[in-house]
Amino acid sequence: MKKINRRTFLQQAGLVTAALAAGMYDQVAARPSSGTAAGSLPSAATDDITFENGRFTAALRDHGRALTNPGMGWTMHFYSNILSNYGSQLEPSDTLDDFPGLSTVYLRVPWAFLEPEEGKFVWELLDTPAQRWIDKGKYVAFRVSATESWLYHATPKWVFDAGATGYDVEGHYLEPDYEDPVFIEKVENFLRAMAERYDRNPHVAFVDVGHFGMWGEGHTVMSTPKHGRSWGLETQKKHIDLYCKHFKNTQLCISDDFAGHDAPGSRFPITDYAFSRGVTIRDDSILVQPPPHSWYHSEMAQLFWPTLPVILEHEHYGGSKERGSWDKNLLVKSVEDYHASFMSIHWWPRILLEENRDAIDRINRRIGYRLQVSGISWPESVKMGEPLEIRSAWSNAGVAPCYRGGHPCFTLKDDKGGIVSALVVDDFDLRSLPVCEAGKTEERQIVSTFRIAPRYADKAGTFFRACKPGVYDLYVSAGMRDGTPVYELPYDGNDGRRRYKLGRITVSE
DSSP states (O other), X not given: OEEEOHHHHHHHHOOOOOOOOXXXXXXXXXXXXXXXXXXXXXXXXXXXXXXXXXXXXXXXXXXXXXXXXXXXXXXXXXXXXXXXXXXXXXXXXXXXXXXXTEEEEEEEEEHHHHXXXXXXXXXXXXXXHHHHHHTTTXXXXXXXXXXXXXXTTSSOHHHHHTTOOEEXXXXXXXXXXXXXXXXXXXXXXXXXXXXXXXXXXXXXXEXXXXXXXXXXXXXXXXXXXXXXXXXXXXXXXXXXXXXHHHOSSSOEEEEGGGGOTTOOOSOOHHHHHXXXXXXXXXXXXXXXXXXXXXXXXXXXXXHHTTTSOEEEEEOOHHHHHHTTOOOHHHXXXXXXXXXXXXXXXXXXXXXXXXXXXHHHHHHHTTSSOOEEEEEEEEESEEETTSEEEEEEEEEEOSSSOOTTOOEEEEEEEOTTSOXXXXXXXXXXXXXXXXXXXXXXXXXXXXXXXXXXXXXXXETTEEEOXXXXXXXXXXXXXXXXXXXXXXXXXXXXXXXXXXXXXXXXXXXXX
């Protein structure tokens, strides 16, 4: 086997200018990503290339850095109920690009702020910060609450004026009767309007079922002892049903506290019901209390994570430290135990990053899915229309499946960055890659046969698409069945469109 060093390989293969227009995104959120600036020369994803028996083999090694991909990552609390926490000190141009793995801006606000008058909505409150992150190719998530401990009318006053029942809690806040028919009617009207605006929006990562319980967390443990009113399973199910009725295309979630804020166990009627409706869970209670009560519901997550993304929210960082509850190693462990796809940034973000950078880096190597292709082999040359065999080894180094799935693709480009051929592996879904414990992966070997510009013979003539012979650059990507890249892979050589350069291949007549 002949080993080729990087300098020799590049001299033999040459470099290619990538075509890098900043781009559109599709229904499953393919995004342009950082890697190669327009007009620059993309490097290869690896310099470990061997040649034997007419074939190149590239060995790729994970660079270990954070990835920003759909359906996973860090969620930044821009509004954490109170509008001044925690995005208020960010300049309009500041989208925390220096926070590795940040994928989503999370907007949690009281209902009254969004609908101060019936039927009159203040969507600007959500759309303004959302657009800042969407402009960077990232995502947004929402929770709208009906009860807040710091705001008397989290449910708009006009709802009670219309006849909805409420319970005053020592003059501090008014809690609605969550099953009152007037309240339910007004909630549904709001959800209808919200869903019309956001349900089919490909930039929305998830929406919390938020109109039940304190802070939208699904519990009344603070208020029930004071006013004596409690609500059961059927009321909780009714709220889940309302959200499911209107958000038909968006991932919904409930707080684990719907089942009880500290109730131990793995299965509960309300979480079983949520799961049956395709509603996932989020745990709002990571590192609220000191060990051994750092969290309560990792067992609950085991029903969900194989098919639905689990969301974690750690306690306000400052408060957790003050109570002696914060432990960065436990934060990392929570991602492993829950098989989490999302983790919150629940504090002033750069303080959290500065004081926990090592743990954040460790989490970024595991959170959600991390698609790897460790080795790829292809022939030195191929004739148009004849079989082209590409062998590749794929694995998932994350804690969760790639829920949206996708397909490997191999792309040939010319020296102007133009796409000469897109070769999609139709018969392998990246969602099927198994999840393994930290430090281990289970590879899937794929042998794919393609034909570039095959000919169709007929008595009327021979037909084939225009394709010139030449020496082309070969790229690998992961994404849609039509070859559109979606997922960032943990390698260099990114052309700016999430295609990763491997080497060269000669295509002849």
